[in-house]
Amino acid sequence: MKPAGNEDHSAPPAWERVSSEVRHEYMVFRTRHDRVRSPMNGEVYDWDIVESPDAVAVLALTEARELVMIEQFRHGTGEVVLELPGGVLDEGEAPIEAGLRELREETGYTAGDAELLGTLALNPAFQTGRIHLVRAYGARSTDDKELDEAEDTRVRLIPVAEAISRVREGSLDTAVAIATLARHVWNEDGDREPGAER
Amino acid sequence: MKPAGNEDHSAPPAWERVSSEVRHEYMVFRTRHDRVRSPMNGEVYDWDIVESPDAVAVLALTEARELVMIEQFRHGTGEVVLELPGGVLDEGEAPIEAGLRELREETGYTAGDAELLGTLALNPAFQTGRIHLVRAYGARSTDDKELDEAEDTRVRLIPVAEAISRVREGSLDTAVAIATLARHVWNEDGDREPGAER
Numbered sequence: 012m013k014p015a016g017n018e019d020h021s022a023p024p025a026w027e028r029v030s031s032e033v034r035h036e037y038m039v040f041r042t043r044h045d046r047v048r049s050p051m052n053g054e055v056y057d058w059d060i061v062e063s064p065d066a067v068a069v070l071a072l073t074e075a076r077e078l079v080m081i082e083q084f085r086h087g088t089g090e091v092v093l094e095l096p097g098g099v100l101d102e103g104e105a106p107i108e109a110g111l112r113e114l115r116e117e118t119g120y121t122a123g124d125a126e127l128l129g130t131l132a133l134n135p136a137f138q139t140g141r142i143h144l145v146r147a148y149g150a151r152s153t154d155d156k157e158l159d160e161a162e163d164t165r166v167r168l169i170p171v172a173e174a175i176s177r178v179r180e181g182s183l184d185t186a187v188a189i190a191t192l193a194r195h196v197w198n199e200d201g202d203r204e205p206g207a208e209r
Numbered sequence: 210m211k212p213a214g215n216e217d218h219s220a221p222p223a224w225e226r227v228s229s230e231v232r233h234e235y236m237v238f239r240t241r242h243d244r245v246r247s248p249m250n251g252e253v254y255d256w257d258i259v260e261s262p263d264a265v266a267v268l269a270l271t272e273a274r275e276l277v278m279i280e281q282f283r284h285g286t287g288e289v290v291l292e293l294p295g296g297v298l299d300e301g302e303a304p305i306e307a308g309l310r311e312l313r314e315e316t317g318y319t320a321g322d323a324e325l326l327g328t329l330a331l332n333p334a335f336q337t338g339r340i341h342l343v344r345a346y347g348a349r350s351t352d353d354k355e356l357d358e359a360e361d362t363r364v365r366l367i368p369v370a371e372a373i374s375r376v377r378e379g380s381l382d383t384a385v386a387i388a389t390l391a392r393h394v395w396n397e398d399g400d401r402e403p404g405a406e407r
Binding site for chain 2: 019020021022023024025026028034035037038039040042045047049050051052054056057058059060061063082083084085086087088089090091092094129130131132133134135136137138139142160161163164165166175178179181184185186187189190192193194197198
């Protein structure tokens with residue numbers, strides 16, 4: 012027997028934010044405390060939020076259809092992680108511009124022909140900020156990297172098919188890199204991947 | 210000309226954590242301040258981290274090969290979001306057990322035949338905690354939902370092919386749901402998707 016309560020096709024109503032105050036400032040993010048009113052019962056609940064800035068991840072492909080990826084030690088997970096280049100948007104910077112800048116700084120690669128693939132929410136439960144996804148073609152090594160003194164990135168050129176194998180095996184395991192790769196492969200242009208001419 | 214510095218095939222060395230202290234406790238997460246020593250120059254740098262608990266996301270398929278998803282209002286993004294069921298692991302709870310519990314509580318669906326697809330890192334730059342991915346087959350509506358009083362989930366049954374279309378269009382845009390869907394589709398079992406018999 013199918014309980015009726017599981018078949019509600021209406022959209023869930025939005026909550027009202029009754030109050031909102033910044034709690035603490037940190038290096039990359041800050042915390043905020045909200046009071047939110049439930050549209051179901053009118054009650055007010057507390058909720059803590061991490062405000063993180065908008066960021067960009069760039070999926071750059073070489074002429075040989077390799078992804079320009081990086082390995083770096085990350086302090087959140089305490090491990091060396093394989094990722095797409097990316098970072099926080101500078102003040103007033105457009106996502107495509109930011110993506111090409113991060114690509115150049117973190118890998119020394121330059122790409123042309125860049126486009127927005129969309130945006131991702133990282134952690135809707137308690138985190139603000141979106142990840143803008145930039146796809147760029149024709150990436151090639153043109154410059155020295157420009158790293159902050161606390162950064163140490165190693166460039167890894169990885170064919171799309173190998174990246175998919177790594178997702179399957181677990182050696183590519185960051186949500187943003189996998190989701191961006193999926194958006195690339197599942198996009199109309201991506202349907203010709205891997206190895207297809209543009 | 211290809212700058213030599215971009216072709217370093219060695220793995221980046223790990224950093225030493227010199228000190229680590231909890232800063233503030235919040236409802237779902239807490240903040241931590243680390244001092245970390247660079248293996249490149251021996252200097253010590255400050256770094257702020259969000260410690261978030263391990264969580265689970267469950268990709269449950271009905272016999273008709275639909276994904277059991279939910280729509281709910283989320284306070285981090287301040288929007289109604291389409292997601293996979295999931296949540297924080299209870300103390301001592303195994304990921305598969307947690308995934309089936311969250312599925313039952315948030316959707317009223319029961320599934321058997323569950324397996325781990327792997328884990329994801331959400332935000333390696335400044336966040337701890339991994340997302341365990343559980344895949345389950347044979348999901349069907351068996352119970353009433355068991356929601357906290359501040360929860361309001363609406364079940365959405367979405368065929369795999371439609372979920373992929375939604376990723377392409379941007380109406381499915383959470384990193385965890387997209388990455389989990391990709392792991393499902395790209396897995397050996399998933400190669401027969403959509404619409405294939407097990």
